[in-house]
Amino acid sequence: MEIAYECWGQLSENRDNAVMLFTGLSPSAHAARSANDPSDGWWDYMIGAGKPIDTQRYFVICVNSLGSCFGSTGPASINAKTGKPYRLDFPELAVEDIANAGREAYKMLGIEKLNTVIGASLGGMSALALAILFPNEVHRLVSISAAPHALPFAISIRSLQREIIRNDPKWQKGDYNFDQPPTDGMRLARKLGLITYRSAEEFSQRFGRKRKFIEQPIEPAFSAEFDVETYLDYNANQFIDQFDTNCYLYLSRAIDWFDVAAHGGSIEAGLSKIRTQANLIIGVQSDFLFPLSQQQEIAGILESHGLKTTFAALDSLQGHDSFLIDQEKFAPVVRDFFSDYISPPATVIS
């Protein structure tokens, strides 16, 4: 397999400052700007010189998840055996596979132990999986808006997204023409994502009941009138040109399948394998997809196992997406965590 990654900062001589970042379902490895790629990263406020994850001290590696479509091997990649894309012949994908693939990346970079593994959403699940599977290679864990396993409400949302996509006649059981992918299904599934990634309160504050001024019956019938509908249209259409449909299906199902309890019979037993020196568990009150109670559960169990654990319950407004947006609440908590532990700073990068 190939694993696409980006990195920032410089690996210290004793190789003890590596931070591996796993992503949510849809981002690429381009978490932050760099000299090689000065375009916006998806977590620019968090990673960089002087930022909460300070690249003057830490060597940050972000991997594109195994199964995704931004450089790492996934269902859209060419199967060397057939010379054609894997599509649904791609092996069943689990969060543990994503964790293992990330491990291959840091091993290849000559890193034996991570200073910290960090991730949000699916990335937080991947971080948990890595810490459970390779406890001796993970010194610290940061899990943001993740879960020890998905609850049935979140499963039902993702299951519906997958069914909406499968129902698009263009999906063709995965054998769609790459020039004519099932964009209708992807657009509708993405809209459901956008609705569930934020919060009702944020929608109320942003959009209220604002709407177009309409003199004539709207065309086509039943199409967007309210600002919230226009927002969903715009953002869903942005997404569908970027993301491969089969990759989306594989990654979405991996989230539903993941279960810490599979590593020992219970969540408690699974988390008991973790041997970190310190943990930071962050959740958001307005997140109804990965609810705060699940972060509390993780933190409580880690603490009960005698691990030094900080639990941060943030009152951000943006629901599950808060870590991408609410810099004001997230930056200080992450900064505090990373300001500890390693001093003096590693070699300053240029």
Added chain:
Amino acid sequence: MEIAYECWGQLSENRDNAVMLFTGLSPSAHAARSANDPSDGWWDYMIGAGKPIDTQRYFVICVNSLGSCFGSTGPASINAKTGKPYRLDFPELAVEDIANAGREAYKMLGIEKLNTVIGASLGGMSALALAILFPNEVHRLVSISAAPHALPFAISIRSLQREIIRNDPKWQKGDYNFDQPPTDGMRLARKLGLITYRSAEEFSQRFGRKRKFIEQPIEPAFSAEFDVETYLDYNANQFIDQFDTNCYLYLSRAIDWFDVAAHGGSIEAGLSKIRTQANLIIGVQSDFLFPLSQQQEIAGILESHGLKTTFAALDSLQGHDSFLIDQEKFAPVVRDFFSDYISPPATVIS
């Protein structure tokens, strides 16, 4: 227009015991069993002799909403001018139209004033509309899990449901073959309904992560594994044979359009038109489609206008659907309300 209705109990001689019941989006007028139709009604626990709305005292009328497809005129009805179904030529439908149609029904029955208007969800909006439009004809109001207007989160859910349906190639811009309706779109839209009508906590308690035992890769790929997915399959498939698609679209949009603030410039001004003797406003903590805060808003304003108002915040688990299910919490509150006001009982029915 034709308005289908059912009634229970007997109208008192001075015609002061009539209770008009408006329904949510999908039910028929068959709210309770009767001699004419002994099949299960959708609110059997609430309506009948000795039940919370006691038909030994009250004359209960339930109307099938204008725009629906269970006997009342709607988009699936034949347009006398063309001899064909209205489909999208049906006039734009507002909640106020549903309220007006209900009024025509009770007028036709010789009733000048309602003892009580009652409704849940869309039915609660219809009840509010009637009380605002005809304050002298409504003595008492019971609004359950309704809203003075939809907030953008709920609008986004319903908008997505409508788009999923419109996106079904069989919808044909409303001109579908009635023998081959857009069942895929309806099934998916209904699943989104089922997810949002309940609560995450109820799903957790009912389904947890229970799933089929799977030896082989599941076929078709990505189809139901978890019990919550099987539940959605079963219940959505039950619905799609019953409900006309265009009717669904019209009623769904009517909910989004409804705005008490359209009756005077603000919710406060709209509700100030109500002249009831007593009100009962019920909401449920786990309802995220018509959140409790909106019931509180209605109750607070009515009370501030000097109207006798009971506000009941129930901690039912079943979200927006609680009024259909949680007999234990709902029955006493409704019984208390209806036990007041009229005595002695009207003529006892056989």
